[in-house]
Amino acid sequence: MKKQIYNPYLPLDEYVPDAEPHVFDGRVYVYGSHDREDGETFCMLEIAFFADSAELKEMIP
Numbered sequence: 001m002k003k004q005i006y007n008p009y010l011p012l013d014e015y016v017p018d019a020e021p022h023v024f025d026g027r028v029y030v031y032g033s034h035d036r037e038d039g040e041t042f043c044m045l046e047i048a049f050f051a052d053s054a055e056l057k058e059m060i061p
Contacts, residue, residue: 016048028052 010016010030019032034048 010050014048014050019048026053 010019014034016030016032016034019030022029022031028051030048030050032048034046
């Protein structure tokens with residue numbers, strides 16, 4: 001049986017295989033190469049960028 005796994009932090013139609021998160025002033029900025037579901041190549045010549053508030057204290061045990 002196969003199960004598809006998704007990244008819960010990015011939109012489901014975005015594919016960022018090598019994301020690099022950076023935290024500045026309480027915000028998380030995620031940069032990475034960008035793949036498309038219907039794309040003909042991998043790691044297209046564009047960069048994906050996402051930002052959100054950082055609640056890191058909830059993630060650290």
